[in-house]
Amino acid sequence: MKKIRYLLLFVLIVTFFSISIILKNMEDSTILSNANTLSNKKIGWGIKRNNNHEQPDLGSENIKILTENHGIAIGNSESKKIYLTFDEGYEAGYTPEILKVLKQNRVKAAFFITAHFVNTEPDLVKEMIDEGHIVGNHTINHKSMPDLNSEQIKSEVMRFASNNL
Ligand SMILES: [Zn+2]
Numbered sequence: 001m002k003k004i005r006y007l008l009l010f011v012l013i014v015t016f017f018s019i020s021i022i023l024k025n026m027e028d029s030t031i032l033s034n035a036n037t038l039s040n041k042k043i044g045w046g047i048k049r050n051n052n053h054e055q056p057d058l059g060s061e062n063i064k065i066l067t068e069n070h071g072i073a074i075g076n077s078e079s080k081k082i083y084l085t086f087d088e089g090y091e092a093g094y095t096p097e098i099l100k101v102l103k104q105n106r107v108k109a110a111f112f113i114t115a116h117f118v119n120t121e122p123d124l125v126k127e128m129i130d131e132g133h134i135v136g137n138h139t140i141n142h143k144s145m146p147d148l149n150s151e152q153i154k155s156e157v158m159r160f161a162s163n164n165l
Helices: 002-028 060-068 095-104 115-120 122-130 150-158
Strands: 085-087 110-113 134-137
């Protein structure tokens, strides 16, 4: 129980700092409010897994971008904590089992949902909330953001807030 509380506390702290970083960046620059001035070069995002119990490799270009933008993608290697996040854009029907296992083990996670998921699986979204998981916005249509203009990006993100799915 104590470990779960630490995990939940840490997720909340990471969320708080992530929001703080976003807000700080918004204060520091108006560039972030206009996607047309940002690079739309596509960069693969992923991790290079290993079998030696070390943290995965994020790739040098991703590390550079994260560092420049004060982003956080990986925790302290000395700490024995993991953070579970689930992309509901490609959930492939595993979510009910994932929720069951998390509940059995009293573990909280973060689920990032799309409009399609909320419209087709409202009971699972309710279960996530009722079980105390974090439910985050993963855009309306799970599109590739570099392909969109500012208005389209705003629509993809903000229509969740307006409840206009
Ligand atoms: Zn995704």
